[in-house]
């Protein structure tokens with residue numbers, strides 16, 4: 001079995017909620033947890049958990065079982081892979097000559113996806129927090145603005161770009177999303 005098929009079938013065997021519970025992370029009845037990303041407080045659970053993935057509405061971080069193990073147990077990707085194999089009760093992956101290359105590509109793709117979804121989440125926050133009376137003047141209530149995650153700028157076309165740069169993102173990172 002090649003590396004990608006192995007990883008995908010392994011992931012399909014692991015219920016993320018059970019894995020999180022086994023690591024002492026409490027999943028509430030709405031399938032929410034306190035965010036496990038290390039860089040923010042989260043007293044009211046703002047991170048959803050599905051069967052195979054989790055994602056935080058607040059900071060935009062998201063991931064899978066391997067990310068959970070990296071964050072909660074400090075495991076490297078390879079260690080997390082073995083941990084998951086043992087956890088699911090299947091054979092550990094047998095590394096071969098191309099494995100390093102495959103793992104590197106897999107992780108790069110994943111990091112790219114994670115960065116883009118983080119930028120999207122931050123973009124939503126930027127618009128939500130932007131003081132703009134335009135929508136209010138158009139008769140749209142603050143509740144609706146919040147629940148639909150909409151926002152407006154005051155006509156400054158470089159607004160988003162400036163805000164993203166201010167938050168440490170680089171233009172080449174958000175350019176693929178056609179932002180800014």
Ligand SMILES: [Zn+2]
Nearest residue numbers: 035037056059
């Ligand atoms: Zn978070």
